[in-house]
Amino acid sequence: MASLQPVRGTHDLLPEQNRLQDYIANTAREIGELYGYYRMTTPIFEFTEVFARTLGDTSDVVTKEMYTFEDRGGEQITLRPEGTAGIARAYISNGMQQMSPVKVSYYGPMFRYERPQKGRQRQFHQIGAELLGVEQVAGDIEMIGYGAHILKRLGLWDDITLELNTLGDPESRAAYRDVLVEYFKGHFDKLSEDSRARLEKNPLRILDSKDEGDRELVANAPLFSEYLNEHSKEFFKGLTGGLGDIGIGYELNPRLVRGLDYYCHTCFEFTTNTLGAQGTVMAGGRYDGLISTMGGPQTAGVGWAAGVERLALMVGEAPAGARPVALIPMGDAAEAKCRTLAQTLREAGIAVELGYSGNMKKRMKRADKANASRAVILGDDELAKGVAQLRDLDSGEQQEVALDQLADVIGKK
Numbered sequence: 001m002a003s004l005q006p007v008r009g010t011h012d013l014l015p016e017q018n019r020l021q022d023y024i025a026n027t028a029r030e031i032g033e034l035y036g037y038y039r040m041t042t043p044i045f046e047f048t049e050v051f052a053r054t055l056g057d058t059s060d061v062v063t064k065e066m067y068t069f070e071d072r073g074g075e076q077i078t079l080r081p082e083g084t085a086g087i088a089r090a091y092i093s094n095g096m097q098q099m100s101p102v103k104v105s106y107y108g109p110m111f112r113y114e115r116p117q118k119g120r121q122r123q124f125h126q127i128g129a130e131l132l133g134v135e136q137v138a139g140d141i142e143m144i145g146y147g148a149h150i151l152k153r154l155g156l157w158d159d160i161t162l163e164l165n166t167l168g169d170p171e172s173r174a175a176y177r178d179v180l181v182e183y184f185k186g187h188f189d190k191l192s193e194d195s196r197a198r199l200e201k202n203p204l205r206i207l208d209s210k211d212e213g214d215r216e217l218v219a220n221a222p223l224f225s226e227y228l229n230e231h232s233k234e235f236f237k238g239l240t241g242g243l244g245d246i247g248i249g250y251e252l253n254p255r256l257v258r259g260l261d262y263y264c265h266t267c268f269e270f271t272t273n274t275l276g277a278q279g280t281v282m283a284g285g286r287y288d289g290l291i292s293t294m295g296g297p298q299t300a301g302v303g304w305a306a307g308v309e310r311l312a313l314m315v316g317e318a319p320a321g322a323r324p325v326a327l328i329p330m331g332d333a334a335e336a337k338c339r340t341l342a343q344t345l346r347e348a349g350i351a352v353e354l355g356y357s358g359n360m361k362k363r364m365k366r367a368d369k370a371n372a373s374r375a376v377i378l379g380d381d382e383l384a385k386g387v388a389q390l391r392d393l394d395s396g397e398q399q400e401v402a403l404d405q406l407a408d409v410i411g412k413k
Contacts, residue, residue, distance in 0.1 A: 009113075009122025016317075021125060023318035024311050025107040028127040028150050032105040035146045037129050040104040042086035048076040053294060054085040055260070065112040079111035083128045084290070084303055091132055092296035100133030100299075107308075121309060128305035132291070135300040137235055140266040140286060141242035147282050147304050148248055151270060156314050159274050160281070162248060164240070165256035165267045167285070168224065168232035173264065176227040177203055187217050207257045223254050235265050262289030266302065275313060282306035324351035325410055326367030326393075330360055330379035338378060341388075341406065348407040367393065376406065 006012060013021060029039055048068050067079040080086055083106050096102050107127045116122060129146060131139050144162070151157050167173060180203045184191060191199070192211040199206070207218050228236070243250060256267050263285055270282040284304025291299035325345065329338040342354045353370040355363045360377075367375055377389040388406060391398040401409050 007122075009116040011121060011123075017312070019321070020312050020315065020318040021308050024154065024308050024315060025125075025127055027153050028107065028306075029105060031149050031153060032129060032146065034149075035103070035142065037103045037105040037131075037146070040087065040090070040106055041108065042080070042083070042090050042106070044109065045077050045079050046086055046089065048078040050085050050089050050294075051078050051081060054088065054290060055081070065114050067111045067113060081110055081112045083108070083110065083126055083305055084130060084287070085294075087130045087303075088132075088290050088294055088296070088301070091291060091299070092294060097133070097297055097299065101139075102130070102132040105129040120307075125308040126305045127308060127311075128303060130301060130303035132299055132301045134302070135288070137238040137242060137265075139300070139302050140239050141246065143284065143302050143304060144243060144266075144268060145246045145248065147270060147284065147306070150306075151282065154311065154315055156272070156281075156311070159272045159314065161271050162243075162250040163253040163256055163269045163271055164243075164250040165253050166224070166228065166232060166236040166239075167258060167264055167267050168228045169235070169264055170289075172224075172228045172232045173204075175229075176222070176224050179222050179227060180204065180206075183221055184217065190217060202260070204257045207255055218255060224257075225254060232265065239266055258285050258287075262287050262293050264288050268304075270306075272314065275310060281310050281314065320371075322351045323371050323373040324353040326353040326355075326363070326370065326372035326375045328360055328363045328367070328375050328377045330377070333380060333383055334378040337383060337403075338376075341376065341378075341403070345407055345410065348411060350407065350410055374410065 032038070048066070051066060066081055069077055071077050087104060087106065091097070091102060105128065108125065109123055110126050111123055113122055114120065127150075129143065131143055148157070148160075148162070151160050168176065181199060184195070184199055184203060184206060188196065188199070190213055191206070192209065192214050195206045195209055195211065195214050206214060207221065209215065209218065240250070250268075253269075256269060258267050265286045265288075267285040268283065269280050271279045272281055273279060275281070282304055283306075284302070286300070286302040288298075288300045290301055291297065327338040327342055329335040338354060342352045345352050353367060353372050355366050358366070364375065372393055375391045375393055377391060382388050386403050387400050388403055389398055390401045390406070390409065
């Protein structure tokens with residue numbers, strides 16, 4: 001048993017780490033509700049087609065990283081590698097177009113078979129949000145503002161850069177795609193094997209390649225901005241103007257892409273230089289063709305997702321929680337009474353540290369380790385009088401308090 005370890009790429013979230021991740025997730029949930037986004041949960045696994053159809057059969061996620069298996073009924077099942085596809089499937093399955101616009105957030109584990117590294121695991125967690133049914137650029141502005149608000153609340157904004165690009169409408173993408181294919185065909189022998197496979201099916205993915213040879217070619221590739229039609233230019237102008245209205249600056253990154261055909265117009269990433277090579281902490285964009293690609297009605301969509309582990313590396317630690325009150329019984333009768341008191345105080349919303357054994361010295365040491373704010377000391381004399389000694393562990397001041405008034409007195413401080 002001593003040799004058993006977690007599977008590579010997974011890790012145990014010990015209480016303090018879990019508290020940090022909960023803090024990040026709860027912060028995102030609370031801010032989301034200010035914008036009208038409420039938490040939605042989809043299954044951890046879906047039919048493989050949900051992800052294969054939406055992520056594209058040439059994407060690294062589908063070809064190399066998905067955890068796919070056949071269940072006992074012979075169905076191909078995949079552990080979810082990201083959150084958007086499940087939300088889109090749920091939108092169709094539950095007839096949510098009747099609720100348009102649909103505004104949801106999510107939080108939970110995702111699974112990808114990739115090389116574990118700093119801030120990246122095979123089982124990881126994401127927060128995210130989706131807005132379905134809004135074609136106007138106002139939806140993109142709100143979504144970016146929502147993500148920025150979370151990063152500000154977490155105290156990360158000073159280390160964050162918003163990188164922004166436009167992918168244009170379908171007409172603009174088609175025009176750019178033809179030019180891009182022609183350019184890369186002229187350098188076919190220099191492309192990586194993955195990029196050669198993507199050239200005809202998904203050439204925009206080459207712009208996001210991490211291969212050094214590909215990146216040299218990409219640096220001299222035609223720019224998307226040169227092939228935008230007027231509608232696409234106006235949409236992007238509305239986006240940048242709207243971000244100015246809400247006080248969010250950005251840097252234009254013409255190489256920032258989402259490779260699949262259902263993505264359009266807005267593409268953005270919040271990045272940092274504090275995490276080394278893993279610089280993206282939140283990313284998103286507009287995907288007006290996703291729902292129809294899955295067999296649903298034509299539905300506009302825009303969203304983002306963020307890795308909780310990466311955010312946790314930046315945040316460092318969760319804010320301190322409520323300091324408990326330590327109950328210090330002396331004698332068997334006081335021990336029994338303290339069990340009653342502990343339940344009463346906890347039900348009144350007061351955190352309580354109650355040890356299981358030990359003399360007063362040991363219990364006071366435990367109280368100090370738990371960072372208790374006060375100690376309730378109870379012995380036979382106090383029991384006889386129906387009182388307890390309430391000691392402030394910071395100042396050392398002590399007062400006598402009636403047992404039936406303890407919750408009120410402690411709650412006022």
